[in-house]
Amino acid sequence: MQSVELQRVEPPSRKAIVKASLIALGVALVILFTAVLPAEYGIDPLKTGALLHLTDLAKTAAVKPEAKAEAKSASGARPTPAPAGIYTAQSNSYKVDSEDLSLLPGEAVEIKYHMQKGAAMIYAWKATGNIAFEFHGEPDQKPSKDYFESYELEDQAGRDRSYGSFTAPTTGIHGWFWENKGKQQVDIHLTTAGFYDSAKMYAGDKPDELTIQDAK
Amino acid sequence: MIKMKIFRTRLTASAAIALVLCAFVFPVAADAHNVSKRDASFVQSNQGPAVAAFLYLGAKHMVTGYDHIAFLVGVIFFLYRLKDIVQYVSLFTLGHSITLLAGVLGGIHANPYVIDAIIGLSVVYKAFDNMDGFRRFLGFEPNTKLAVLIFGLFHGFGLATKLQELDLSKNGLIENIISFNVGVEIGQVLALTAVLIALSVWRTQHGFLRQAFTANAVLMTVGFVLVGYQVAGYLVARGQA
Numbered sequence: 001m002q003s004v005e006l007q008r009v010e011p012p013s014r015k016a017i018v019k020a021s022l023i024a025l026g027v028a029l030v031i032l033f034t035a036v037l038p039a040e041y042g043i044d045p046l047k048t049g050a051l052l053h054l055t056d057l058a059k060t061a062a063v064k065p066e067a068k069a070e071a072k073s074a075s076g077a078r079p080t081p082a083p084a085g086i087y088t089a090q091s092n093s094y095k096v097d098s099e100d101l102s103l104l105p106g107e108a109v110e111i112k113y114h115m116q117k118g119a120a121m122i123y124a125w126k127a128t129g130n131i132a133f134e135f136h137g138e139p140d141q142k143p144s145k146d147y148f149e150s151y152e153l154e155d156q157a158g159r160d161r162s163y164g165s166f167t168a169p170t171t172g173i174h175g176w177f178w179e180n181k182g183k184q185q186v187d188i189h190l191t192t193a194g195f196y197d198s199a200k201m202y203a204g205d206k207p208d209e210l211t212i213q214d215a216k
Numbered sequence: 217m218i219k220m221k222i223f224r225t226r227l228t229a230s231a232a233i234a235l236v237l238c239a240f241v242f243p244v245a246a247d248a249h250n251v252s253k254r255d256a257s258f259v260q261s262n263q264g265p266a267v268a269a270f271l272y273l274g275a276k277h278m279v280t281g282y283d284h285i286a287f288l289v290g291v292i293f294f295l296y297r298l299k300d301i302v303q304y305v306s307l308f309t310l311g312h313s314i315t316l317l318a319g320v321l322g323g324i325h326a327n328p329y330v331i332d333a334i335i336g337l338s339v340v341y342k343a344f345d346n347m348d349g350f351r352r353f354l355g356f357e358p359n360t361k362l363a364v365l366i367f368g369l370f371h372g373f374g375l376a377t378k379l380q381e382l383d384l385s386k387n388g389l390i391e392n393i394i395s396f397n398v399g400v401e402i403g404q405v406l407a408l409t410a411v412l413i414a415l416s417v418w419r420t421q422h423g424f425l426r427q428a429f430t431a432n433a434v435l436m437t438v439g440f441v442l443v444g445y446q447v448a449g450y451l452v453a454r455g456q457a
Contacts, residue, residue, distance in 0.1 A: 012429055017349045020433040024343075028440030036445050041452050197385075 088167075090120060090195045094215040097199055098191040103131070103180035109203045111210070112175035113196035115168035121194025122165045125176070128187045130158040137174035166194075173200065265388035267395045274399020277378065278407060283335045284371055285407050286438050290342030291364055292412065293428065304364050305408065311368020312375060313397055319376025320384070320393050328377040329450035335374050336442030338367035343436035347429060375400060
């Protein structure tokens with residue numbers, strides 16, 4: 001039956017194909033510029049996104065928690081539920097780690113944890129003397145080989161402790177570089193707990209994989 | 217091959233029903249490309265083999281991945297015989313399995329925007345082919361089986377980049393990728409079954425061939441939108457870097 005129908009219908013002419021293809025391209029461009037680009041990327045050359053409130057979609061993630069919190073605090077003096085952003089749900093890769101390091105004068109070492117963007121860690125380290133350090137990170141996707149981001153730097157007098165909490169700004173390795181610029185050995189004790197997936201120590205030419213524990 | 221897969225789907229009939237439901241119920245699942253956040257954090261925290269979970273993720277990706285489905289609709293649009301459908305779908309499967317495995321295991325990092333733009337182009341290509349464009353303008357139709365195989369290779373790279381975004385644990389990697397791949401095939405069979413049922417009903421209607429021309433023009437529009445979406449994404453990402 002279908003073969004009968006096949007013979008009966010004329011194959012489309014070149015003109016029809018060109019016309020249909022151009023219409024397809026045109027409609028696609030209209031859809032892209034009026035809807036997809038405003039909604040997905042906030043690109044809104046024709047202002048249709050703003051008109052249809054599509055650009056809100058592109059902004060949703062960033063704006064919503066703050067807007068909500070503001071609305072709530074403005075609503076009165078009664079204690080309100082905790083605004084969004086007070087806690088952050090995390091993956092179930094909760095790990096703990098502690099490291100003891102000894103640095104002779106002139107020696108340096110790095111401990112870095114691999115974390116996903118947004119993953120959190122709390123940390124504390126204490127040293128037997130002041131030591132120069134830099135808390136920094138290297139994203140997995142970095143623009144150049146030596147690229148890094150500095151979070152906390154004390155590279156002159158140094159310090160003998162630092163406590164804090166940290167949320168990874170990028171997916172990558174984040175941690176400390178310590179350098180003993182003094183004349184005596186310095187011992188460092190580092191403890192961390194957080195949602196990292198691996199840890200590495202950089203002391204020599206190639207990094208050593210550290211064994212980290214699942215939190216019990 | 218199809219028979220084997222259908223058998224496998226029957227075995228997991230309840231899983232299949234859950235899958236189809238998921239595709240329609242969860243709005244996040246409608247996003248063709250990003251395995252949803254919840255799934256992502258599962259994958260990242262997962263250590264070791266998790267066959268069922270990766271089967272599910274693979275199938276979910278395929279059932280909800282409208283670019284893959286759009287291409288498959290184009291491929292089977294004018295295939296009437298089961299034998300042909302099996303042949304073409306097997307070629308597509310072969311193509312994307314090769315690059316999915318090679319991409320993830322070999323650590324080949326393709327730019328996801330470029331790959332997804334090519335996948336969009338594959339939809340445009342197939343729609344143009346279905347509109348008889350190649351025969352009318354080139355005087356011949358480029359080997360359709362070869363085209364399906366080649367585009368299958370690109371679709372596989374697309375699947376690979378999605379898995380790579382998730383930072384898979386090395387532990388149980390091979391089991392998990394194979395599970396994901398098998399899941400993709402299950403999802404493909406599910407999606408194809410739905411498409412085939414719809415097409416079969418449509419084919420019995422009068423004027424199918426005339427509507428088919430329009431339908432392929434619409435399919436081409438979808439392809440162009442996908443290309444534009446990815447090209448814009450590529451430019452935006454480059455602007456931010």
